[in-house]
Amino acid sequence: MKFTLIIILPFLVFSCNGQEPPKELLEIEHYSSYNNTELKEKDEMGESTTSYDEIILEVLSLVGIPNSDIEIRTTSSYGAYSVINRDCRRRFFLYNEAFFDSVYVVTNSYESIKSICFHEIAHHFYRHPLKSRWEAHFHELEADRYSGFQMRLIGATLEESVAAMKYFGNETTSQSHPEKSLRINEIKAGYIDASLRVFKDSTYIKIDSLIQANEILFALQEVQKQNKGFEKSNKDIFEKDSTFNFENVFTQPAYTILGKILTVNEANEIFDLATNEKVGRITSPYPGAEFQLLKFETSTYKIENGNIYSISQLGTPIKLGTKIN
């Protein structure tokens, strides 16, 4: 133990005496980047001591890998980079402080910096730096989709999720990166994908506490449109001010139950929103009843105060769904 202390002490003295933190000259072997800025072959990396470290560390925690071996360093190249060096078995998250400053100033949000961090972390997860450069565009879109997905999970808005790309993506396609319009679409696709997953996983949880009902409906409809190739015809709604427009998208009453969204028409017939098939009906058990019955698939459920409950002779009713529109 004494031996260890003797070794560490000189370093502590060095780092506490007010000098500039030491820089390390590193040969860059393999890297991916946020946009088409490039790293030098030998880059002088600084010890990262800015407030952005905390954001990067938070992002690593958010994806469940605190204390990761990814070393955070600064670089003089104007961008953000994921570096993997096989030789010394080290990997890095490199960023330029002025670049992050610019992102913050332009977007007025730290969330947009997180979106860049998620993008870079995706490069590490997929080990993109070690893969063929011929597939670089595909790798970039993968990282963009992941970023959109994670941004949704941490509760960022779609606008915050695409803001950095809007201003710092490349207008035209380069050898390393696709044009930003394609990348923004990919971020949106990841965002919508996550919205749907959150919705499906939360059927048994109080749904309102997680996401807004209209957002779920909108996300579901958007995915359907994309799947059916209607994306282009609905582009004006989808891209309006780069934000979702929730108004007038959905007007019928709707319920969620068991991972489905059911809409109700004026005749109290029930339709599955995903397939538009008639799947049941709502009835009243007797005139003036304070609850209704929902006949759906092969079962009957009780609707009371906007919630859907199981009906069983024994035990307490279980909440299985809720009114969302």
Ligand SMILES: [Zn+2]
């Ligand atoms: Zn990238």
